[in-house]
Amino acid sequence: MTIADRQNEIVEEFEMFEDWIGRYEYLIELGKTLPLIDEKYKTEDNLIKGCQSQVWLHADTQNNKVIFTADSDAILTKGLIALMIRVLSDESPDKIASADMGFVDKIGLKEHLSPTRANGLLSMIKQMKYYAIALQSR
């Protein structure tokens, strides 16, 4: 599955929900499936700035693919980052770096894309792309 396929899959999943309650409850469930970052990587360096909740993100490579792990102290944020990881993890750095993440708008979570929302979904996406670019140039 490509990044776009996984995004479409998620869009379909979210279409089942009639209102925000369903979407948020699903996000909370997804938060519980987040591939957790190793405690030793929960460092200041791996903390994403611009989040009202703390988000730690770590990237590794396996067979030229980027594997993300993360954690957050807020559950909705965990759900959001789980979604991002599901879309971007296990892909090549160049695909991650060039991925269009506009699908977030289509799943009724647009409010999280606003740069003024201190939850920093945009910062998360930016950070994931930075990691990919950094790994790409190695």
Place this chain on the structure above:
Amino acid sequence: MITTSQLGLDIQKIRARFPILNQKVNGQDLVYLDNAASNQKPIEVIQAIDTYYKTINSNVHRGVHHLSQVATDAYELSREKVRKHLNAAHTHEVIFTRGTTESINLVASGLGKGLVKEGDEIVITAMEHHSNIVPWQMLCEQTGAKLRVIPMNSKGELELEEAKQILNEKTKLLSFCHVSNALGTINPAKELIQMAHAVGAWVMVDGAQATPHLTVDVQALDADFYAFSSHKIYGPTGIGILYGKEELLNLLPPYQGGGEMIKSVSFEKTTYAELPHKFEAGTPSIAEGVALGSAIDFMNELGMDNIAAHENALLGYAHQELKKFANIRFVGEAKNKASVVSFLLGDHHPFDVGMILDKLGIAVRTGHHCTQPIMAQFEIPGTVRASFSVYNTFDEVDKLIAGLKKVEQMLG
């Protein structure tokens, strides 16, 4: 549903004067409980801005022409309204600034121009907003003065005994918040000011959270400087006040240079204007200044005591209902509190709570409230904060409680 406070303020009638409150957010009636960040504006304030631009807009203090004079009169009338509201001795002790932050920076920057030296001490408290911490840190860095902090107990009350130890003859200035934005604590301002004066220190009071709720009398307090923001007292953004005692304002060098603040300018020497203009370089926020006068009229029409009584009733009711949650943790349990309630619900992150409440149309503040040292003392990432203004209702408190039940149900 209770709509009229015990003192006879008709809250529904008051609400009707706030156009913004009559709207849906995410399909729900807006419940605005983020008043400590900025409260809403009555129609009179909105119209004052509109009328200003439609009828008298022009630059102040400069023109001989009609509009300039009328605009100047309107702007200066607001200054007089502020003077009266604070019971300052003189109108020229009221300086227009951009807000509390700029008022504090104005004083800190002035003190940095030769009035504070190495070895002096500046004292603040453990419950200050960043805007009453950072300017003093900058002053200390610049001058070599030392910053000292009066601690607070676990209820969010200042340790007055320790304050007595910390204030000493080296203390140049004590700056503290009259009311804490994160905890709601009303500090014993008069007592603190007396303690500081006893050691010969000046006192600056951050009144950003006090002016929306309390009657402030700067002469009775004997405050040397008192700062507040218009946007927290039903007025526009972009304007605020620094009150200062005449002799201290005369002592303090100008903040910024430019037009308006001068008496005469030549390339050899410039002499500065008299108070208050010495501190008001450049064209000010005139419309906002005029509308601030309308905001003060609004509060005085209702009566500060009536506003406080209604808000206190809301606060009491909110406390009573919040206490019914088994896992509620109040942050800030001072005996003497203004209408701010900060709390945590179980282990739920304030961000999660705030996002779900937002979906229910309920606006609260979440996070550290620009008071990171407070959060560090309580070892929490932040809080959920509900804060009330005169237009809030008991029904809205009920909606907050219902919202929190929904939060619990969703977050488990």
